[in-house]
Every structure is written in C-alpha cells, then in structure tokens.
Amino acid sequence: MATLIAPDHPSPVADAEVLRKACQGWGTDEKAIISIMGHRNAVQRKLIREAYEELYQEDLLKRLESELSGDFEKAVYRWILDPVDRDSVLVNVAIKQSDYLAIIEISCIRSPEELLAVKRAYQSRYKHSLEEDLAAHTTGDLRKLLVALMSIYRYNGDEINARLASSEADILHKFIEEKAFNDEEIIRIVTTRSKAQVMATLNRYKDEHGTSVTKNLMDDSASQYLAALRTAIRCINDPQKYYEKVLRNAINKPGTDEDALTRVIVTTAEKDLKEIKELYYKRNSVSLDHSVTKETSGDYKAFLLTLLGKED
C-alpha cells in the first residue's frame, strides 16, 4: 500500500497558484511546495503541471529546478515526473553513471507493460532506444545480462510449468556447481522466463538443494556481473525485501546514499512503501521514519517524511 496522503479532489488551479506564489519574490517558500507536492498523486501532479503551464506559460518543473537545490531539488524533480517518464530518467542517469541498481530494479520489478511504457518514454525523451544506450555503455557478461533484462517483453501470466521449473533448477544447479556463473543458460532462464516461472524455478532449487540460488551465486571475485545477477534474482523474487535492503544500505552507508534513498521512496510512495516500511522496522528494529529523520536534514528531510506518510 501507498504511504502518500493525498486529498480526493484538490483544485489544480488553486495548487498552481500556491506554487507560483511560493516561487515568487525574494526566497522560495519550500514548506508550501512540500505541503502541495508531497500530498498529490501522479494524476494530480500532472494536472497541476498542466494548470501551471496554462496559467503562467512556464514549465513548473523548470521553475522548481531553478528555485530549489541539492538533494531536495532532485527529490522534488523525480517526484513530480510522471512515473514512467521518471523511470526513463532514472535509467538514463544510471547508464551514464554506471550505477546498475536502478537499471536492474526497473527491468525486473516493473510489469512487462510498465517496462514497455518506460522504453517508449525513454525513446520520446532521448531519441534513442534505452537498449542501444545501455548496450553501448556496458561490456562483457554484465552487458549480456543487463541488455537481456531490459530487452525482454516477458510473459505476464501466472501459469507455472512445474516440470520446466524442475529441469531448469537442475540446469542452474549444474552450472553453479561448476562455478560457470556466466553461462548463457543461467542468463537465459533468469531473463526470458515469466516472473512466476522464475520464482517457481528458484523455489524448486531451494527445495532440492537447501539453499537459495543467490547464496550459491557467490565467489571471491567481486564481479559486477555476479552482483547484478543476484540483484536481478532478488528483484524478481521479492521486490519489497529487496527495497528494504537498498534503504538499509543507503542509510547505513557513511554519509548516507541520498540518491538511493530518494529513488526508493519516490518510486514506491504511491505503491507499496507501507509494506517496505514494515519490513524495514522488522529488520532494523527502528522505523524508517526514524532513520530518515536521523540521517537527513532540512527541506529534503521534511519532503521525504511527507512522502513516508507523516501527518503534517
């Protein structure tokens, strides 16, 4: 469930007027921006952008970019974007910065139709395909895996072929035993099968061999490919548990990883951040709100806490 608290029918014109006022004159009224934008869902935000453009012949996003700064600006910018457009921006930034988490998340957690919409948004924004940019910026086994994850239009049905799960669990086990972690058969199974089928295969593997595939996909090489493969499997198998871990790592990192923190909160606040918060509390014995309060500050903190569902 979402953590976002949004009124039922706010007036886009009234909202646009408040935002305009918050941006005018000496200084910016960040509180007003948070109180509006932190309480509007994707459709409402879109209507505000349209109303703002109509009223003031100005792009609200651009205006906010020039008024705000730092992590707060980044978070507001990402938040205001339409979800599929936001994903396309996240992937583009991730490709440029060789930060593959966002790429794996989006390719493995979004539904096939959502992923397709992200690809369309990417093409309309950058005039290239997402896949060609990703392929041109990566090499070797990592490229094979990431491009395959991003390219696939997976079958989205729930049907499971138990015999296939069993035979492909055996294939995984065979190559893992041989430490042939980059074998194309492993990549094929993880990247082309439906998520339900991949999960059935992972379960079967666990039943047969007593440990999870991800635990067995380890060596001492610190290989980027292997880390990416484990991440992909986690994202397919249990996105909420995966997101909890990303949040935990982001918060425990010396200096805090604000980009990861922003990304997870912004992309899940309208979806399942409530469940992720529960997992976080279970695993860390402190609430996510508490950790965010401790590790961030200023308008950025206030904005994240608003998205996390804090009552004003």
Added chain:
Amino acid sequence: MATLIAPDHPSPVADAEVLRKACQGWGTDEKAIISIMGHRNAVQRKLIREAYEELYQEDLLKRLESELSGDFEKAVYRWILDPVDRDSVLVNVAIKQSDYLAIIEISCIRSPEELLAVKRAYQSRYKHSLEEDLAAHTTGDLRKLLVALMSIYRYNGDEINARLASSEADILHKFIEEKAFNDEEIIRIVTTRSKAQVMATLNRYKDEHGTSVTKNLMDDSASQYLAALRTAIRCINDPQKYYEKVLRNAINKPGTDEDALTRVIVTTAEKDLKEIKELYYKRNSVSLDHSVTKETSGDYKAFLLTLLGKED
C-alpha cells in the same frame, strides 16, 4: 504497393454464406473459396470470420482446415489469419522446425510496433513469451543473435548520427578483418541500433571499404550464425530485395520450397508485393506469375496467382 485486388465494401454476411455453401455437401468448391478469400483484405477477412461465426456457430478457419488439404490449405489458413497473429504462428512453426528465415524476417522487417504486436499475439496464443521459446530452442552464437533481434524494441526515428555511423562502421571493419564474426560488438550494432542508424553504418562501411558488410561476412564454415547475420543485415537494409531472393531460391529449389513461397506471397500481398514482383522480373527476366504458374499446380496455384493480382 499491394497486389491484392479487393472490392471496396463487400458484404461479410453474403461472403460467409458463399463460403458456407462451398464447404457443404459432397466435395468442396475451392474456386468459390479462392474467389472470395483471394479478394479480401485483412479487415474484410476478419469481418467474414465474425459473420460466419455468428451465422453458423462455427469457426471458419477450422472448417476450412478440415475441408482443404496440402499446400493450398496451409496457404489459405495463413492468409485468413490476422497479420500479427499470422506472424506469431509463422514464428512458432519456425522455432519448432529450426527454420530461422521467418524469425529473422519478422524481427527485422516489421516495424518496432508491429513486432511488439506479434509478441503480444504470440503470448495470447501460446501462453509463453516468444523470446523464451526462441531462447530455449537455440544455442550459442545463433541464439545470441536471434534472441537479441527478437527482443529489441528499436527506436523507430529517422534521425541519423553520422559520427556514430562512422565509428561503428570502423568497429564492424575491425572485427571483420580479424574474422571475429561473432564478436558481441557486431551483434550489438546490428541488433540494438535503429534501422535508419544501421543502414547509415552499412553505407559508411561501403564508402570506406568498397564492399558491402554482407560480402565480407563470409567464411568457409557454413555457420548458421553467419548466415543468419547476413540475412538480418539484408532484411534491415532492403526488405524487398531480400524477399525477391527468397522467392527466387524457393522457386529454383528442386521440388520448389512451397512454405517459403507461400510465406512471402501471403505476408506481402497486402503490402509491397508489387515492388517485389518488379524486382523479381528485373533479376530473373521472367515474371513471378510465370514462375509460380510453372512451379505450382491446382488450387494452390490458382490461389497464389489470385494473391499476385491476376484478374479473374
């Protein structure tokens, strides 16, 4: 341009009645079937199927399958199917028979949106993704190439990056010189770039090195991968010229390759078979109609000639 000759507004109900009559009683009236189905476009055929189902609570396709036989049955069946559904059937058959021409044609000649529609049709028909079936039935370099061609959602814009074309023509040349034909960079360029960009790169290669990439992608190995790569490049670069060659090979083969003949005629009769016929005449000094008349017989011949635009 199409070769199909279809009236503007035929009555689906009247057509369904004629077809019903043609299927009833002792023997089948193939001529009546050809005179209707050989002169109806995709939308009209769909309306006939719907009218037939409504009138007789029977699937027209299934009825025709049971009434007809051999190459004629196959051709009628393929023809009546909705084009994207037909492509999904062609790909499925091709995967099972390891006949990769149809796979390469469909992945490289259809537009990105058409290819996506084929994948959707495939999933709805077979309850798997096209990509997973293809990946599970192929191996090695051939798999890498075919799965990449099928998975990609290419950018469809006309914009060309001339500098990129030049640098990627150099990459192609480098690996071709080294006879590293299966290098991932070659696969990346051919499979991920927009078709306009691939063509710019091929042209640049020709300008720089005086021969086409396909001429240089040859060795003595009779490798399936290399043949598939050349086919993909031809399909991207000049689909009509490619189709002319498929027709020529199908006709000149001892015994005639009816499957290929049917496939090309059925899939292009509503699109650009006219241009393909012109190329055929130029290259072979006989008309395609003449060759088809010579190499086929019976109802199958009559049906193909009708699709080729022969006036009754």
